[in-house]
Amino acid sequence: MSGFNSPHCGSLRAADEGREVELYGWVARRRDHGGVAFIDLRDRWGTVQVVVRSVSLVQTEVRNEYVIHIKGKVARRPAGSENPKMATGEVEVVADDLEIISEAKTPPFEIEDEVKADEALRLKYRYLDIRRPKMTHNLELRHRVVQAIHRYMDAHEFMEVETPMLLKGTPEGSRDFIVPSRLHPGEFFALPQSPQQLKQLLMVAGIGRYYQIARCLRDEDLRADRVVEITQLDVEMSFCTEEDVFTLIEGLWANVWKDVLGIEIPTPFPRIDMQESLLKYGTDKPDLRYGLEIADVGDALRETGATVLRGALDAGGVVRCFAVPGGKDMSRRELDELGVLARGAGAKGLAWIPGPLDRHISDGEMSAIKSAVHAGPDDVVLVVADRRRKAETVMGLLRREIARRRQLVRHGEWNFLWVYPMYLFEEDDLGNLTYGHHPFTSPWPEDMPLLETRPYDVRARAYDCVLNGVEISGGSIRIHQRDLQEKVFGILGMDAERIRSQFGHLLDAFEYGVPPHGGIAAGIDRLMMAIIETENIRDVVAFPKTQSHQDLMLGAPGVVDPKQLEELHIRVVPPKKPAS
RNA sequence: GGUCCCGUGGUGUAGCCUGGCCAAACACGCGGCCCUGUCAAGGCCGAGAGCGCCGGUUCGAAUCCGGUCGGGACCGCCA
Structure with a gap:
């Protein structure tokens, strides 16, 4: 018995009418009417309806997920009984033989x-x-x-x-x-x-x-x-x-x-630089299928009477916010849930306007905030004050959450973009300098003089390709000069011994004719x-x-x-x- | 490393906050019987869980508390 070259269940169409076929597949469902029974037979390519009429075949114990083999003829379904929901819905296979190849226990969950x-x-x-x-x-x-x-x-x-x-x-x-x-x-x-x-x-x-x-x-x-x-x-x-x-x-x-x-x-795909992405979308992989752009309102609040905001600014932090369109219909409970989410991500808290904070904010400050985020009368503005990196993380998280909850995502759009340029170095949690992409990434040539003096300002020839908020690829132009590579390793705090043991092979290779790459x-x-x-x-x-x-x-x-x-x-x- | 959510028949859920009316309800699935055109087929009948596990509180725990295991989401982490 070989069914290897048999037609696929899911591939039969009206054009196959009249074909004598043998089918192999799994029983997806059986509908028994006593004198006639229907078996939906499934394989990798889809499902087709098999009609069983003869008494002996109808009485065969065929249960879900049994593997069976049938011989029969492809026929057009009787007028009116076509099933437009199935790709094979115009036809059915009238079985004149049915063989059980393998029985199956009731599966632990339904195959649907x-x-x-x-x-x-x-x-x-x-x-x-x-x-x-x-x-x-x-x-x-x-x-x-x-x-x-x-x-x-x-x-x-x-x-x-x-x-x-x-x-x-x-x-x-x-x-x-x-x-x-x-x-x-x-x-x-x-x-x-x-x-x-x-x-x-x-x-x-x-x-x-x-x-x-x-x-x-x-x-x-x-x-x-x-x-x-x-x-x-x-x-x-x-x-x-x-x-x-x-x-x-x-x-x-x-x-x-x-x-x-x-x-x-x-x-080509649009490009956005790293700083702008973090500011406006709170992430290095922005999803542009919805608005909710974030704004920095720190400058307007330097002297504010709202001490939670002022405190963050005085400590060198930032105040970031965005408007939720029509957000006035959000319940207190819903806002509190967002607050829990924000705190869960490490924020000190979440404020909203209009809300309890309003009376500490002057009219001038209020209008500055509202115009920064283009807030309309029915909108609610979510506000986070914190260290810059934390505020970005939290705002990005809230932005995604609001988009999901309020179904603001425009499905079916494919928003590709490049995040470029990025920065060569970042500060880790302990305040130490570390690489942004990886230690082989080339600095921008014109930023080269800053390597030792202002390393955080050195742009990297690194890029990420982002699709709908998902980072689908990332890379860089590499360093191909041994001396520059050693210098970067050095800035990253690696001593000569470590450089030799970890990356000696690469540096050696760079002495034998290396193409820019x-x-x-x-x-x-x-x-x-x-x-x-x-x-x-x-x-x-x-x-x-x-x-x-x-x-x-x-x-x-x-x-x-x-x-x-x-x-x-x-x-x-x-x-x-x-x-x- | 941390925070949070979930764990009830085969599956998905309800019940849990406000302990007793729960030897646990509903849907799907499963088993049997009936039915010649259905496609989430239909009708009738039926079986199936003591509530993840351990311990505690209580006269009494699916419900409260502690621990533990498993799954998931998030922060950290992911050059």
């Missing part, structure tokens, strides 16, 4: 698009979850996007080169997943966080145009839009500028959208999230892990045989139990 089952259950029975047509469709769409990427990159003469999975660990960046070495006791490989250094070395090697659909692993805490094992389109090119990268990637997305979704997206990496998972408009990254990954990095289906991670540990020269020290 309307997901009701608990996330943990879906993950445990992922193979059933993927049977849901929506999940199957998501995976197929992902496949088509990746294929379109391969075609485009190949057409532009990019060469796919595989890079190793077993690398050397670095203390930079995110936490490494490490792999013990059997042959080198006490030594470990690290799994790639990205092929960053390797792709730069490929440029030194003269490859010129490299790409790879690469898996990258980062041992960090998860979020709704993060997975442990990300897939990224990794690109690096020689003798290029930012503009070459922008053009390439704009063309890539335009091609993918056209090929996969049949949608024309306009290029740059590139970009695009997260395929997040790209797919934007395409199918989901906020749950597990909707676009076949076998995702939980927030605590577990695979509920496989039961991973798990303990290993003591012999394996011995071979690897590893002894496990259990975590200390807190004294009870």
Whole structure:
């Protein structure tokens, strides 16, 4: 028995009328009328209605999710009984033979698009979850996007080169997943966080145009839009500028959208610089599908009598606000919920106008605030006063929350943009200088003199491509001069010894003829999230892990045989139990 | 590392705030019977949970308290 070349259930159309077919699939539903029964037969391509008439076939015990094989003839449905909701709805298959290939237990949740089952259950029975047509469709769409990427990159003469999975660990960046070495006791490989250094070395090697659909692993805490094992389109090119990268990637997305979704997206994409993005949208990945632009009103409130606002300003902080159109209809309870959200994100509090603060704010200040955010008479203005970075985080969060709650997002829009330029250095929580993108990013040539004097003002040749509030790719033009690279490492506080042990190979390579180069990496998972408009990254990954990095289906991670540990020269020290 | 939400038949929820009327309700699913055109098929009948787990408070706990486990969201983190 081979059904491999049989027609697909979901592919039958009116044109197939009269065909004698054999179908293989899963029983999605059975409707038994006594003398006649209907079976909706499902495969990867969709579902088709099978009609069963003969007494013996009707009486066959066919239950949901059984795998069956039928022989029959494709027929047009009787006039009036077509089902426009099904792609195959014009036809049905009249069965004259039916064979049960595999029985099935009642599944732990119903195989239908309307997901009701608990996330943990879906993950445990992922193979059933993927049977849901929506999940199957998501995976197929992902496949088509990746294929379109391969075609485009190949057409532009990019060469796919595989890079190793077993690398050397670095203390930079995110936490490494490490792999013990059997042959080198006490030594470990690290799994790639990205092929960053390797792709730069490929440029030194003269490859010129490299790409790879690469898996990258980062041992960090998860979020709704993060997975442990990300897939990224990794690109690096020689003798290029930012503009070459922008053009390439704009063309890539335009091609993918056209090929996969049949949608024309306009290029070039608009650009916004980092500072403006943080001010107006409270994030480095703004979603322009709704308004709610944030304004800084600190200057108008320098002398204000509202001490909560004044206090923040006096401490060197900022006051930021935006107007919620028609927000007067929000209840006190709803505003309090937003306050809880703001405090949860670390804000000292949330104020709103009109609200309790009004009597401490002068008329002049009030009108300055209202005009800054273009507030109308029915609007409510949300106000946060805090340290700049905190205020940005909180305003960004509130902006997203308000857009979601009040359904202000214009779905169906594709708002691509570049965040560019960014800054070379940032201040970390301890007030130390650290890199904004990564330590290989090139400074702007004209800002070079500021490197040692005013490092925070040095712009970086770094860019992010953002789609509908999702950062779908980011990259930079790299440093290709050994002395400049060493200088930047030095500004980042690395001593000569550390530079040599961590990055010696790169610096060595830079002494053998290195082309100027740059590139970009695009997260395929997040790209797919934007395409199918989901906020749950597990909707676009076949076998995702939980927030605590577990695979509920496989039961991973798990303990290993003591012999394996011995071979690897590893002894496990259990975590200390807190004294009870 | 921190904050918050959730955990009740196979599934999704209601009940929990304001303990007793809850040997727990509803829908879907599941099982049986009937039915020749349905497509969320329909009709009738039926089975199925002691409320994640442990402990406490109380005459009495699904409901209150503490702990724990699991899932999720967020802050930190994610070059």
